[in-house]
Amino acid sequence: MKSSFNLDRRIIYAFVVIALAWPLINKYTVRPARMKSAEKLFEVVESTKPTPGQFAFVAFDFGPSTAAENAGQARVVVEHLMRRRIPVVLFTQYLLADPFLKSIPEKIISNLETEMPGQKWIYGKDWVNLGYRPGAGILIQSISKSKNLAETFLVDAYSTPLKDLPLFRRPTQLKNISLLTQFTGLVGLFDSYVQFFQTADYRPNFGHGCTSITIPEAYIYLDSGQLQGLLEGIAGAAWYSKLLSDKYPVRKPDEAILINTGLGIAHLLLIGLIILGNISGIISRRNS
Amino acid sequence: MMLSITWIPIVALIAILLGTLLVTMLPRFFAGRNYKQILIAGITFLAGLYYFLDFVLPPKLPEMLGGYEFSKYHREISQGVITVGSMAFALGLFNLLYVHGSKIIFWKKGAINSIALLSSLFLMMVFTSNEWLAFEEVNDKAERIRTLAEFSRKIESDVNNNIATEKTPDERMVLLKEHAVIFVGETQLRLSEAKEDLPRIIRDGINNQSKEINKILNANFKFRSLGLLTPKLMKLAGDRQQLEDYFYKKSSTKKLYDYLYEGLFVPLGSAMFALLGFYIISAGYRAFRVRSVESGLMMIAAVVVMLGQIPFYIYISDALPDIRLWLLEIPSAAAFRAIKFGAAIAGLYMAIRMWLSIESSSFVETKKPGGGAK
Amino acid sequence: MIAVDLSIATTITAGVATLAIFSFLIKENPFYRLFEHIFIGIAAGLGIIQGLRYFLWPQILRPMLGYDILTFPDGTVSKPYDGAVLLYLIPMIFGLLYYFIYSQRHAWLAKLVIGFSLGASAGLAFKGFFAEMLPQLASSFKPLIVLENDQIVWWSSISNCIFIFTLLAVMYYFFFSIKADSAVEKKFSSSGRWLMMVCFGSFFGSTVMARLALLVERLQFLLVDWFNTLVSVV
């Protein structure tokens, strides 16, 4: 309780705000750390060929409380899929994720369309939003048995019948899903995909984005081969973003790298404070 | 008949367990207690007994013991138990009214905040109830059409199963037709109030369904038509629900509720949660001072894990992320588990003591417990 | 009916509320105090109605009042009223005994229902104990030597050994009745405590990221969404 040298906590709070906000305001970035698990996911997306009738199933199962980590991951992966012209089908089992299903892809598309004038990403053909469904757990279980996903899901988030959308005009099944990616901080929702997203003879490649707290759980699945790639918190998203920028040099650095920089600086702040506290402790003990 | 060898000793064990319990506990149970205390302890025991037996007994007793399923009404009983607890909900409300109401009445310090509290409580109750009622109303309108579809199905099944009804099937058909015409007209009228931004699918759905229902009703409407009518009515009910939902989302009820919920409740919660970002840094700074082996180890582990999760680790060692993961997966997981094992056993023991009311400091007793608390 | 667009007001209010909470970091102040009280009021109002809406009404009251029965145009009903639902009146009335807590003379009646709740939770603890313990116990049975193609995998083997040692040492630390007299016992017990501290340290470290990420999300909201909305209004 008593210590000779104690910074006022308000000064520490001010440092925290500066450390986190400064990169956001000044667009200051540092090179993110290399993440092998993120590289694996990048390779999986790179090796997925855009084939007519095939698409990627992307689940956003995060709310505002983990959006700082999960939304960054979702952004880079969806962007990568769109750049590679792999149709993206978005879905969530989590009510609070619903707004992201619209805002994230629309932002990415407007960025891509300004970057590449003339190119278009059309709703229904290049991406579809299935929205949130109550009782989605049962829906997930029925995907593997479905003969036609358009009949399983019936309508998209805007109540348009799926069979009216170009992507679902022909019957689609689980084997039309070339890649499954899911982003969440909720372990239970992740488990349901691991368990049910497969048939006897086919399992799509599975990429997962977890929060920093659930990394140990996620690694169990990566080690067992049930996951083909993993984004570990915002750091994973940042390295993925860097890989994207290497591949597409015209691309502007995105928020993932900015946030990652801020979080890194704040960590260093704490480590620095700990060192400072210990040194001053040693000095004061010697003096007394 | 013989019993499977494995479970004879087990039945005996349960009997011994319960027997010892009862024999050793009974005299204590009544000793020195008045009727009120015995009643309280008795009810405590009975409430626990159901869940205890539900767990201990097999899902279905063997046929020779009657094949009884003890847990047959588990859902209903559990719901009853939850109901008991849920009746306490107003205690919280009473407390808030008491504490803050008296502050306002006697105009004590903080009375203005108490007014803010009670008025936001009141407002939120009003708007949440409104939201609930509006939601029920939306459902209700669709429900009426759905009921009609059920009616159509029932007429069909009653005739097929030769069930006699008060009204003849023909009379029922007339009623069905009357109501169907009314509901279709009502829905059409409602549709005409909708603006351009109503999703096409809802508008088209209602128009198609109405057209087809009218066709079925106006053409030679007889018993055989029911099979066609039922699904159309069901679909119309679904579309009607979406239409009402569209109006509801535009209503000021919904918007004011959303304002309170998304403008205050959610951000206040997120902001409180985010305070942890500040506090974890200041707590770390204050606490991680090397004073002993323990605090040193804790500090080192924390620093290593932190270094392993930020981009700057490359300046120190490439192995840091792996060390971080190892620390979390091996020693941390093991220590957590050990703590949980101990706590689980202590919790079980506590549960038994509380179930049987066997400690004199339990809240059943009202006299000073023995032994000296210094 | 006034149909106003409240989305801008919602964003602005959300930002003000966030700042009110953050202002506590400087010191406890009237601005914070006001929003603290508003928060408690809103949460209580929401909680009470939602408790009714999602439990008491659909599960108990609706069936009891027979509102789940459809009445057809000819006056027949979809299913007969099940009188057994009236049995729910017993827990409802019994639950009302909670309110005797305010009575001076009959406070013991409240203890009946309190005893009932405690007893029920005690009975549930048996199932809870096994549901929680078994999977954890089973996954603790790790082999001390991991073999792959008849080769010892050193890293996994050592990790498993450390895992089991930590598990046992920490459990040993919590033995209350053993006088750890011998040097070995003392070492074992204190190594349990040390390993526990390593565990707490690592958990603290890994939580820092999640908590800071929450804060970044709020700062982003303030700096981008809120600020932009504010500018657009002004």
Place this chain on the structure above:
Amino acid sequence: MGVEHATPGMLIVMFVLVLPLFLFIKQARGGRDLFVRRIAGIDAINQAVGRAAEMGRSVSFSTGLTSVSPVLYAVLGVLSHVTRKCAIYRNKLLLPQNAPDVMAISESVMKDAYRIEGRSSDFDPANIIYLSDEQFAYASGYMGMVHRENVASAFLFGYFAAESLILAEAGQQVGALQVAASVSPEQVPFFITACDYTLIGEELYAASAYLTREPVQMGSLLAQDRAKIVIFILIIVGVAISTAKAYWPEINWFDINAWIREPWDFNLVGIEG
């Protein structure tokens, strides 16, 4: 993986685990002297109440998000003790509450404690403050309360989640002496960094026994150690078997886990058909 009904294996394990409880309670009632090692955090409970009395400031006792459960019962033992101390020293004891039913139970315990000390008239129901059943609304109310009341000692006993650090920091900021006890190990690191004393896991259950030295509780505490020895041995045997299995996979080893999970088998062994 869910456990719904006991299997024969679970019944046997349960029997072995529970048996010591009754044996030791009998022994303790018989007046046997029972040794329990010192637990620093529990000693601090009395110290904390005393400090508040000296300073003439109030004490707060939070049960966090604890619901009606065995954990609550364990906390009530401590609450009763603290309340009685406060009644003797005439300290103001604040009880911020999270759930209405828990509030009723705590209120009943507090009233009894005041009556036991013959100070019923000092009991003020306005000190039992219902804050909110919403996690962070509760935290915000607690934070404000601790600052405005300027508490001298704060007890955080029971089940806590992410809000633990908010509660502990609030007390730290006003310089309160804080004793925390959390059954969930996840929150222990935050209590350690912000509180003066932290009880870990089952130490919370031990607290009441340690404070009152009441024979049933003491006996139960010692019996717990015996039950833990059973788990201890079970782990050692399980590890030994799986190690042996890794070495000699061809041998059909006894599988403890499968044995425990083996459900009832009522298929009658039909000797007579």
